[in-house]
Amino acid sequence: MTTIVFFEPDGTRREVAANPGESAMEVAVRHGVEGVDADCGGVCACATCHGHIDAAFFDRLPTVNDTEDAMLELVEDQRASNSRLLCQIKVGPELDGIVIKLPGVRR
Amino acid sequence: MQHFDVLIVGGGQGGAYAAIQLRQQGFAGTVAIVGRENELPYERPPLSKEYMLGDKDWERLLIRPAAFWHDKAIALLLGLEVTAVDPAARHVTMRDGSCLGYGKLIWATGGQPRRLTCLGAHMEGVHVVRTRGDADAILGQLSGVSRAVIVGGGYIGLEAAAALRKLGKEVTLLEALPRVLARVAGEYVSSFYEAEHCAHGVDLRTSTALRSIEGKERVSGVRLEDGSLIECQMVIVGIGIIPSVEPLLAAGIQGGNGVEVDAFCRTSDDLIYAIGDCAAQANHFAGGAVLRVESVQNANDQAACAVKAIVGEPQAYSATPWFWSNQYDLKLQTVGISSGYDAAILRGDRASRSFSVIYLKAGRLIAIDAINATRDYVQARQLIEKGAMIAPEDLADTSRPLKDLPRL
Ligand SMILES: Cc1cc2nc3c(=O)[nH]c(=O)nc-3n(C[C@H](O)[C@H](O)[C@H](O)COP(=O)(O)OP(=O)(O)OC[C@H]3O[C@@H](n4cnc5c(N)ncnc54)[C@H](O)[C@@H]3O)c2cc1C
Numbered sequence A: 001m002t003t004i005v006f007f008e009p010d011g012t013r014r015e016v017a018a019n020p021g022e023s024a025m026e027v028a029v030r031h032g033v034e035g036v037d038a039d040c041g042g043v044c045a046c047a048t049c050h051g052h053i054d055a056a057f058f059d060r061l062p063t064v065n066d067t068e069d070a071m072l073e074l075v076e077d078q079r080a081s082n083s084r085l086l087c088q089i090k091v092g093p094e095l096d097g098i099v100i101k102l103p104g105v106r107r
Numbered sequence B: 001m002q003h004f005d006v007l008i009v010g011g012g013q014g015g016a017y018a019a020i021q022l023r024q025q026g027f028a029g030t031v032a033i034v035g036r037e038n039e040l041p042y043e044r045p046p047l048s049k050e051y052m053l054g055d056k057d058w059e060r061l062l063i064r065p066a067a068f069w070h071d072k073a074i075a076l077l078l079g080l081e082v083t084a085v086d087p088a089a090r091h092v093t094m095r096d097g098s099c100l101g102y103g104k105l106i107w108a109t110g111g112q113p114r115r116l117t118c119l120g121a122h123m124e125g126v127h128v129v130r131t132r133g134d135a136d137a138i139l140g141q142l143s144g145v146s147r148a149v150i151v152g153g154g155y156i157g158l159e160a161a162a163a164l165r166k167l168g169k170e171v172t173l174l175e176a177l178p179r180v181l182a183r184v185a186g187e188y189v190s191s192f193y194e195a196e197h198c199a200h201g202v203d204l205r206t207s208t209a210l211r212s213i214e215g216k217e218r219v220s221g222v223r224l225e226d227g228s229l230i231e232c233q234m235v236i237v238g239i240g241i242i243p244s245v246e247p248l249l250a251a252g253i254q255g256g257n258g259v260e261v262d263a264f265c266r267t268s269d270d271l272i273y274a275i276g277d278c279a280a281q282a283n284h285f286a287g288g289a290v291l292r293v294e295s296v297q298n299a300n301d302q303a304a305c306a307v308k309a310i311v312g313e314p315q316a317y318s319a320t321p322w323f324w325s326n327q328y329d330l331k332l333q334t335v336g337i338s339s340g341y342d343a344a345i346l347r348g349d350r351a352s353r354s355f356s357v358i359y360l361k362a363g364r365l366i367a368i369d370a371i372n373a374t375r376d377y378v379q380a381r382q383l384i385e386k387g388a389m390i391a392p393e394d395l396a397d398t399s400r401p402l403k404d405l406p407r408l
């Protein structure tokens, strides 16, 4: 089983289990984790699934493609060198224990 | 009579998000959603895309899992339709005659798909795409279909056409106007999508009106105004929606094509809010025109706006409109509202299938349609929010990113 540790915008720690084939966004939504809205349902069109990935795992992720990199510009003020859109991260066993901090969605 | 401090009518995108926001903003009162569909709140966009294609199964469309609503103490009263509102008594009545009291009411009912009125319009095999039930009905009958006729060249019609082609069906698409997407996009975008659908084997006919739907018990064809017949086993109608606002209008709340709301999503009754596809609001991005915006963005942002007012932190609605539509391998992203533009600048080469069209009004950027051009989409957003003025020849220069272009 693959586990993800989310830190919600207010700092609450949520350790939740991922199903095979799910994206990190889907895991968060399915567990009602605060700080992921996923307006577009995971098609990389909204940037409301932004997370900061713990350094130990960031380099293990497949690289950011052009679309995601461009979409991250939408959250420029919250963006860091370890920013990703969680709908673009498929969670497999190699990411077991990954830690993701959620900066929160602005409306 | 049961009473809820906030009662939300409609468990779709806006209604669900309003409930989520209420709890996120710390609202501690009682909250319920009354919804006509007997389904947990779900996302509609995949119905004409990944769900129709079989790429995404049902659970993955849910806005939140079942346990979430329970954990957040949001009562889901599903399979119930509100038929009347009594603003003086502060209660709503359901079709079965039962009543629910409210402190504040959030009306989030979306709309009903507009139906054809021609002969045969209600025959078996004529479909719309608004709900899970609609999509399942289409999918359930697809095996017996070799050709489908799609009526309406808006986003939903075009997406359905793309999905059915991918599923190996013959597709004819009829559009009464001279071009597809006529209501929502400029001519460059329309002609590009027409060419793409033709290249993917869609028999696309613009300026084409339908006379009747033919068949005995089931659809067997579509008769056009010119008398010709297109044989088909399925018809999908995508010609817009009629906002579901009858009970509110009957209660004396102001509106017509939608319920009118102020900048805080409040109707003419102080205790009743309206959000999403059914709400008509003055929109800054349309020069202050009062309009309904049919998008996930608008449903969610209006939900957040109504909730802020309800929890005592009112903030006037000012959210930037954005929208997406995926067809084949084309990702269209829109910011702003292009209606009323006086110049359209093509940025990039349509043949490369990655370009954008920037709409100007009196020299100011008001909207963009970006096709496989996410960077333009993102960078134009800020320019549109500021109503920036940039020379057309600069906008067309793809060697420089939009954000680096000089402002006039
Ligand atoms: C096929 C399809 C594809 C789409 N694609 C996109 C897209 O790619 N991008 C995008 O931004 N938007 C898209 N949209 C639009 C988007 O889904 C809508 O704008 C959004 O769902 C509007 O939310 P809403 O809450 O206003 O209405 P809805 O989501 O329609 O919810 C309204 C709910 O209220 C219920 N209801 C109605 N009347 C009553 C009543 N009297 N009592 C109780 N319940 C009632 C309805 O049954 C419904 O469940 C698409 C829509 C469809 C149908």
Ligand code: FES
Pocket: A025, A038, A039, A040, A041, A042, A043, A044, A045, A046, A047, A048, A049, A071, A085, A086, A087, A088
């Ligand atoms: S869910 Fe919309 S970009 Fe990730």
